[in-house]
Amino acid sequence: MSFFQSLAAALTPAGLLWTLLIIGVATFLHELAHFALARWQGVAVKSFSVGMGPVLLRRPWRGTEWRLSLLPIGGYVEIDGMAPEEGPGGTYRQPTRGYAVLPTWGKIAVLLAGPLMNLVLAVGLMTVNFSAQGVPQEPRTDRAQIVDVLPGTRAQDLGLRAGDVITAIDGRPLPRTYTRNGQTRPGWESLRDALARDGRRTFTVEREGATRQVTFDWQARVAGVQQRLGIQYGPEVIYRRLSVPAAFVTSLQTTAEAVPQILRAFGGLFTRFFSLDFSQDQNVSGPIGTAEVVSRAAALSPWALVQVAILLNLSLAFFNLIPIPGLDGGRILLTLVGALRGRPLTLAQEQAINVAGFAFVMLLMVFVVVRDVSRFF
Template sequence: MTSTIAVILVLGGLIFFHELGHFLVARVLGMGVKSFSLGFGPVLLRRTVGRTEYRLSALPLGGYVSLAGESPESVEEDTDFPESQRFMLRPAWQRLLVVLAGPVFNFVLGWLIYWTLFLAQGQVTLYQHPVQEVFDDSPARAAGIEPGDRIVAVEGSKIYSPSDLLTTILFSRDEAVSLTVDRAGVLREVLVQPAFLSEADKNDEILPRPKIGISFSVEPLTVPLGLDLGAGAALHKTVNAIDMTFKSFLMIVEGRASLKGVGGPIMIAQAVGEHAQAGLADVLLLAAFISVNLGILNLLPIPVLDGGHILFFGFEALTGRPVNELIRRMATYVGITFLLALMALTFYNDIHRILFS
């Protein structure tokens, strides 16, 4: 029961916050909002304020915003709103801002969750990695790393998550990784070139796994909140999550990672349920990461997604003319087809993972 509630609250909350971004920016810019719903499906409660109907719907997994004149087809239909409030009749840059607000709010939500956790704990937890063993003929050995060294920073940044080192190496993309090593109190910068240490690592069916050839432990180090009360640390974690998500998408597009690792709603629900058993903090950390993923996903330049609309409105803002209607329709059909194929892939992967993993 706890897991089910956690899944509803996390997924519903993230999508709702995304829609809240669209709603607030539309209102600030003076656009008409026909309805704003918390949840989907049959309407349980409704109240009209001005020309906007606020709804509480039966399915709590998200929400939606309906703007006046939000499509070329509805511009002439929404006569309850003056032309100045109809979405498609507003300048392209304003429409772009409304669409962009959804993904931006997902990033802001991720940052707010991280910051809230730091404030609740009254401290920021950093991590260090004492090196226990350096393997022969490994990149770490070649770089001069020795047992007893302590890795205290990765790519010049403090380590805010125990997985930062591993994910940085995993997504290094054939580039050297900068590590800050503490040896007997003396800090030194070390450049290490990750490599495949075995055929199994190189040919992993999901994601090839470059390594640097060390074994290490994870040592948490708590520090009091600074003058920014942890806001900077929260921003670092948010930027890091954005970077890792972007690199994951890029590796899939480049064929460097397998589509077998792509998951959908079932995998997300399983992850939220598992984290719910570990406590509220774990659920919130996962929610922040999923929020960032949702923001990146919606920014992909695919028609139907926010990124596709941003592409169209950006073109219109730069050239002063809208995208050709035929091109827009064809691109939309292609986008819908792509999303349906992606949904089918994620459901297949999720079900296959449940049945055979």
């Protein structure tokens, strides 16, 4: 397939809409938290924009201009006293009001509010997920659950879907365990052995409580090339629902356990960036990779979308706390440096640091997007 055909196959319209909605809600609440902490401390907020770029609609309300902007990729708040103010003769100077005169703890509270909101949202969604869907238990090894169906493959033509559970092959139930090359293997792996042989195959498939038979002729190799059915699969996962208090505690534990993994993922991204390594990394995705994951989740179940939203909010929270100028973590670092020095950085110093940080973040975004796009060539 061509690049555009591959891209169209990976990104569904529903997936794109869900991507915009999930990212839009996460960003809106992030900026709303900055807005709320500034207003709570008596600092004016000049504007609040949903979206970036050219402003489509604007309406003043309670001292803030609320905007709807063209590009649905985030948003921003313009807090009084955070940006340099214009002085005489068209020069700029350090601001002398609003955010600039807050105590150190007040500034940090405004900056921390956004990432903490994403963290709270992730914990809240996890609590709902664990209490409504449940937490995964010991998987069933005698049932193979399809995790993903690759576009344009034989599996898609046969009508197989993510979430389908294969319980039997050619009328024989999958065993709990079986032996391959003298080693004991879980029964769901026998699906691979069945596809290593030519002949007519019949899968017994369960979907939403109903059972159906999927029969097809199969050639394991064509012109010496190993054929692929086009499914990713694993053992069926059984879920156990929790009470809301237990789900909340489990959510906090899960978040704490996820922190090292997220930090390692970002560390791997920076290593690849500095070494210009464009090899694929399943731990960090750019906008296209995220839309592809959401497209697959949308085809699987609503709970899969919730899990993507949880991961996205956790990633946003911790990424924004990285001490890079231009991010919330970088601003917090500069605030702490000013407090330790007993005086803030000069306007020239702060602008130079922020420009360098912004340039770094933009280059990092370009790197991630290029790596995303390269997969389709």
